[in-house]
Amino acid sequence: MTDVDAAYPNLPDPAGPLDIVAVAGRIGGEVRGLRLEGDLDDATILALRRALFRHKVLFFREQSHLDDEAHQAFAARLGKPVRHPTAPAQHGDFLLELDSHHGGKANTWHTDMTFLTNYPSASILRAVSIPEAGGDTVWANAAEAYARLPQPLQQLADTLRAIHSNDYDYAANQTEADEETDAYHATFVSTVYEAEHPVVRLHPETGERSLLLGSFFKQFVGMSSGDSRRLFETFQSHITRLENTVRWHWRKGDVAIWDNRATQHYAIDDYGTQHRVVRRVTISGDIPLGIDGQKSRQLKPVEFYSALAAE
Numbered sequence: 238m239t240d241v242d243a244a245y246p247n248l249p250d251p252a253g254p255l256d257i258v259a260v261a262g263r264i265g266g267e268v269r270g271l272r273l274e275g276d277l278d279d280a281t282i283l284a285l286r287r288a289l290f291r292h293k294v295l296f297f298r299e300q301s302h303l304d305d306e307a308h309q310a311f312a313a314r315l316g317k318p319v320r321h322p323t324a325p326a327q328h329g330d331f332l333l334e335l336d337s338h339h340g341g342k343a344n345t346w347h348t349d350m351t352f353l354t355n356y357p358s359a360s361i362l363r364a365v366s367i368p369e370a371g372g373d374t375v376w377a378n379a380a381e382a383y384a385r386l387p388q389p390l391q392q393l394a395d396t397l398r399a400i401h402s403n404d405y406d407y408a409a410n411q412t413e414a415d416e417e418t419d420a421y422h423a424t425f426v427s428t429v430y431e432a433e434h435p436v437v438r439l440h441p442e443t444g445e446r447s448l449l450l451g452s453f454f455k456q457f458v459g460m461s462s463g464d465s466r467r468l469f470e471t472f473q474s475h476i477t478r479l480e481n482t483v484r485w486h487w488r489k490g491d492v493a494i495w496d497n498r499a500t501q502h503y504a505i506d507d508y509g510t511q512h513r514v515v516r517r518v519t520i521s522g523d524i525p526l527g528i529d530g531q532k533s534r535q536l537k538p539v540e541f542y543s544a545l546a547a548e
């Protein structure tokens with residue numbers, strides 16, 4: 238019995254009413270024959286949540302019936318939609334658009350919005366316009382990565398805390414000036430957010446431990462930036478090794494939902510000047526708990542931190 242089975246003992250059939258086909262060995266399931274919409278019944282929503290915890294990312298083909306409104310209505314069945322703190326929502330209250338012609342390219346390994354203590358629990362992404370070739374997205378299983386770490390690295394990770402910031406080195410792999418990306422980034426960091434998280438977080442629904450890192454990582458608490466970077470690369474390499482990933486080749490209208498508390502993802506930028514547009518709704522998350530019982534805390538902005546402390 239897995240943690241997920243234990244957490245949801247009332248659903249004897251692991252897939253419940255869903256038809257799910259594994260896409261890769263360690264992460265990813267395609268849900269077949271389900272039409273996503275705002276009025277799905279509770280049993281289906283429960284089965285979807287449970288499948289999400291098990292597979293970490295769920296894929297749905299042929300959801301072209303979803304417009305911006307229906308996308309948000311479906312997302313609201315999974316939890317409370319939340320806005321990005323700096324990037325403007327252009328297509329509805331909670332929709333974030335990533336348009337490749339306007340710098341919207343997420344080609345770094347990341348977990349969404351980890352510069353916030355209570356970063357999103359899940360993201361629901363819809364393919365609006367997809368290039369003829371290229372533009373796949375890859376997800377990595379951060380819980381499996383922790384479970385497979387050699388024991389000394391696991392013990393080290395257990396003791397570490399890390400600072401995450403939206404003011405990260407976004408141009409680390411940029412070889413030439415790119416005005417669109419620079420402009421997108423300027424909006425993105427218009428207010429600087431910083432959160433301190435445990436490197437190993439407990440999943441509040443399944444009890445699973447997972448590594449919490451990704452490209453918003455800035456530094457380990459108590460370590461130099463040089464040592465932090467080298468150690469970060471070691472842990473990241475365990476998360477993103479190919480055996481630990483699933484790659485999705487999008488068609489227009491596809492939807493992916495990921496458990497943002499146990500994954501990282503990377504949108505491959507291999508399609509040149511072709512146009513690629515995706516829209517995303519994020520669902521509110523909890524404040525992570527480390528295995529020592531210590532919670533994450535917000536360091537910046539100060540007003541945000543005081544507001545949290547006053548709660």
Ligand SMILES: O=C(O)CCC(=O)C(=O)O
Pocket residue numbers: 335343349360362373374502503504515517
């Ligand atoms: O463009 C994609 O496929 C993924 C973009 C991304 O990182 C996100 O929507 O959170």
Ligand SMILES: [Fe+2]
Pocket residue numbers: 343347348349502
């Ligand atoms: Fe993302």
